[in-house]
Amino acid sequence: MTLPNMLQITPLLSACRAGTLTPTDIVREVAARVEAYAAKDPAVWISRVPMERLLARAAELEKLPADDLPLYGIPFAVKDNIDVAGLPTTAACPAFAYEPRESAEVIKRLEAAGAIVIGKTNLDQFATGLVGMRSPYGQPHCVFNPDYVSGGSSSGSAVAVAAGLVSFSLGTDTAGSGRVPAAFNNIVGLKPSRGVLSTYGLVPACESLDCISVFAGSAADAWEVEQVAGAPDARAPFSRTLSPRSLPLTTFRFAVLPEDERFFDGNEANAALYAQAIKRLEQLGGTPVELDFAPLKETAALLYSGPFVVERLAAIKDFYHSHRKDMDPTVGTILDGAANYTATDVFDGIYRQHALQQIAQRMWDDFDVMLLPTAPRIVTKQEVIEQPIAANSLLGAYTNFVNLLDMAACAVPAGFAPDGLPFGVTFVSPAFTDEDLASLAGRFHKALGEAIGAARIEKPEAPAGQAASSSSGRVLLAVVGAHLQGFPLHWQLEKENAVLRETTLTAPDYRLFALPDATPPKPGLVRERGFVGAGLEVEVYELDAAGFGRFVASVPQPMSIGRITLANGKEVCGFLCSEAVARSGTDITATGGWRSYMQKK
Template identity: 75%
Template sequence: MIFPDMLQIDPLVASCRKGTLTPTDIVKEVLARVEAYNRVDPAVWITLVPADRLLARAAELESLSASDLPFYGVPFAVKDNIDVVGLPTTAACPAFAYTARESAEVVRCLEAAGAIVIGKTNLDQFATGLVGMRSPYGQPHSVFGSEYVSGGSSSGSAVAVAAGLVSFALGTDTAGSGRVPAAFNNIVGLKPTRGVLSTHGLVPACESLDCISIFASSTADALQVEQVARAPDIRVPYSRAMDPRKLPYGTFRFGILHKEDRFFDGCPASAVLYERAIQQLEELGGTAVELDFAPLKETAELLYSGPFVVERLTALEDFYHEHRGDMDPTVGQIFDGANKYSATDVFKGIYHQNLLKQEVDRMWNAFDVMVLPTAPRIVTKQEVAAQPIAVNSMLGTYTNFVNLLDMAACAVPAGFTPDGLPFGVTLIGPSFTDDDLALLAGRFHAVSGNTSGMNNVAVTSSTCTASTEAAPGNVLLAVVGAHLKGFPLHWQLEKEHAVLRATTRTAPDYRLFALPDAVPPKPGLVREKGFVGPGLEVEVYELDAAGFGRFVSALPQPMAIGKITLADGCEVSGFLCSEAIARSGKDITASGGWRYATL
């Protein structure tokens, strides 16, 4: 089989289910790619899982049913401050290294879903930095030039995805470490809401702010990973359950920087690309609203220029006092700065943080999401070597405040400068808007024509592609209303052990109506030839034939099952409605889907 440049999740899993590909094939391909890329950049990995262990894992999966595992055979990488059982966790500091006795909870969830850990990736030591230059294991470089930084601290994870070595990678994000490397390598970086992914098994940087983040070639892949991995964990002090908040889809408001607040550190090409991203979002139905950047900037300064740096020392206090000389000089200098603050200073900082949060929370009344540059510009390794702290601070201009203000974020590619260097923007939303934020970011990524990875692979806004097929004897079913996850009739799908395969949209020639007097409330979907709308959000589930039959036989009038065309042209079974009955209800097509409708 000829593998694609980017190992996207759905095509890999679909090929395994069809029997045209096996996990063993995938492991062998990944090992060959890793070996080849090591000759280009030997600093991506700290530890690789031995080949015999990977092949044994592949053989184990081949004894199981592919239809039961959403990530069957999917290869992924893990930042080396996250535990993988039997492998060393170094946090990029040899003196700190230990062998993990169990995997981090997120890793365990992903492996239980059929994914395969390929190895542990390089990072800025103790996840302290945005440059990817603070590691004794080498300094990974951007896939677009060996003289440019990869971004940090999740440096190796971002490069592993951008180079097509794995389907996705876990990073961490305290101050931007899951977003800046995404921008510098032309991929997606999804930073979940704080606490919805367990941090059990993570070496903490700032435990109250840390997030495990996800790198992928598309927002669809990144969101699938988050949805599989997230769950509350009573072992983690800041863990919390996901409580999804809606964002509008068809029309929306997005906050942007005033002209005078647009800082690109002397790079006019970045300014042009940011302006272009704003125009493209307006073409998607967005309305730009200028925001006040001052409280965001003030919050950002608390992280390294204020008492919050004490939390970094708290996480590693004993090691710091015993092994200060074993630490990277710049990282050690940052830890040293914690010693000048008192407990009183810390509480004053917390009070200040919460006052700023109240001010920023009021900003959401003016817009639904923020759209900011991910970083002012990409920098060279030489620049970092000359001014390691100043350059690092500049790179965090638009990222450092996000976790302090309890926001979700999704970084996506936004084009290239005339000299071929990548630029990215980040969509930022209130906490718990992760799902809708990723969907909106995915629309921008696809419709704007921006690519992914070092080979500039095209992406679509849909997680369902023409190659997505059900396993033999199974059926794909698109649901559009009361059967969506979190809605009153979703239990009927759970009863039949349906598995979510995609969150996507219909083709644009569908309308959606709120059915009159329906209990529970539900919509009716109809197709209108020649109509051009936003497309309606659907979830695509896979059921076995018997379960599908039981599900269909229980449907009440006026609902029926027919063929629905999705945004990428593939057809699946789905809910349709009598047109006469549907049109007697309220037309909610402009909302973009039942989840976003105001009834």
């Protein structure tokens, strides 16, 4: 199977479970892509897992059942201030580098779920900055224009996803570092509630505020990663258990900046895109409410223009005092500012932070979620060279307050300006609403209808000498519900020129359930070993590999593509469903299939 340009989790996982793709296939393709992309941007990676280790990891996974691992074979990148055993941790400062004895807790959890670490990515040194320009390992650039910054501090992590090199990546987010690079590279950046992802094994920036964040092609992928990686950890001093809180998702109120307070630093195109984003969210059921941004702006100033800079110094104080000359000049200057504050100033700042938290908490009485620009505009590398502090401050205008006020956030793409540069918005909500936040942000992103990351400007072509309709690498796919002929989703098969090969039955040990609240109505197929039924009607279609890959990419959770056994004993690809979700519906096995069930309704 040919890998799609953007390596989203669902199609890769489904292909692995269907047996049309292996972890070895994935790591070989990813390694080739990483090498090829280095010619465009050599600053994305600081270190990479050697090929022999990647192949050994893939071989290890191939001994395990793919169905049991939620991230089986999924490649990911790690910001180089998070420990990965076997690779140095540099925090983008060679003099600081060390060899960790063990991986960070989040890495252990992701690897246990089947994910594959590809390497460590570049960052603003000690995660101090939003520009992606403060590293001796080079400066990654925006995937759409090399004259513009990638955003930071999680610069390499965002580019690795946007360029289609990995399925997801880990960044960190203290002041917006998991959101600004997402906006500048047309991907999703999910900043979990503080403490939900363990920071054990993370080089701290501001330990009381730091969050490990997730970059991905979709909010659903990012949430899947958060679910796998998140867990309480007594070794992380600010660890917390995710105690889920809900958001209204059908009709809801969302806070927006008043028109006279929308700051885009003169970029009229971004102002128009923000107005369009508001209208789009209204179409999804939202009612806009004007936001008083003043308390949030005051909170943001505490982080860099106030006493909280002292916590940045506390994180690396011994190294700072012995190696100040080895630090990036701008990062060093920021930490030098800590000397201007006393312990009394720090406590005054903490008291003001808590007073502002009280004000912010009352805001949620007026709306359910905020919709803000992720950044006023993207800046050029030259602007950062000329004004490193001012350019950085501009990028944090709408991000710095979020962790200080204990909120969750999800940055998603929101369109492109006429100059071809991306714009993004961020959904902000109360702590512990992470799942519903990702769901709402994902609905907005899907409604945008844009390709993800650099795929927006890429035009993949069939290999030389091979037509798209080539008979090589064709796949048989069994459909059991809404994709049957005459049903609402059959057009997706027609779009891929799928050919009906036979109408037949499954093996007798399958059950079929009508899923609750599915739109359009659809069933879930589950195999129950030991059950003996009459089999269920399926239609078996033939698609070429590329068409199959595109089709699989459209399959939403809780569905996946796996192997289905037919009545004649033959195995083909087919729709499977999470058993827990399926069994929450109505058992319709006795009807013999979805067509018969719908005809009798």
